[in-house]
Amino acid sequence: MSSGSVLSKLKPAQVIEITKAFMEFDDNDNGFITAQEMKECLGRSNVSHKDAEINEVIASMDANKDGTVSYEEYMKFMARMTTGQSSKSSQPPKKK
Numbered sequence: 417m418s419s420g421s422v423l424s425k426l427k428p429a430q431v432i433e434i435t436k437a438f439m440e441f442d443d444n445d446n447g448f449i450t451a452q453e454m455k456e457c458l459g460r461s462n463v464s465h466k467d468a469e470i471n472e473v474i475a476s477m478d479a480n481k482d483g484t485v486s487y488e489e490y491m492k493f494m495a496r497m498t499t500g501q502s503s504k505s506s507q508p509p510k511k512k
Contacts, residue, residue, distance in 0.1 A: 422495040434494045438487055448484040449474070 426434070441449045441457045451467075451474045458465050477485040477493040485493075495501075 422499060422501060423491060425499045426495050430498055431491075434491060434498070435487075437494075438490050441490075448486055449477075449490065450484050 443453045
């Protein structure tokens with residue numbers, strides 16, 4: 417199944433929610449998320465996490481393995497999570 421078809425399964429409200437979450441993580445507004453940005457965002461939200469977990473989640477999202485997660489990579493990953501088309505072991509930490 418192509419990633420385009422995974423994205424097409426999202427409802428408009430889900431796309432908005434996922435986009436807002438990406439924007440929260442992308443501290444410097446450069447269109448990419450780093451592990452450090454994710455750790456800082458979760459810390460500001462008082463979400464407990466282990467660095468190794470964050471690094472694993474980033475690695476799971478980082479399709480091109482450049483060390484950062486683009487908006488497109490994030491959307492595809494989250495679409496798979498939302499539609500149940502990926503393993504639970506690679507789910508990102510949930511905000512509390």
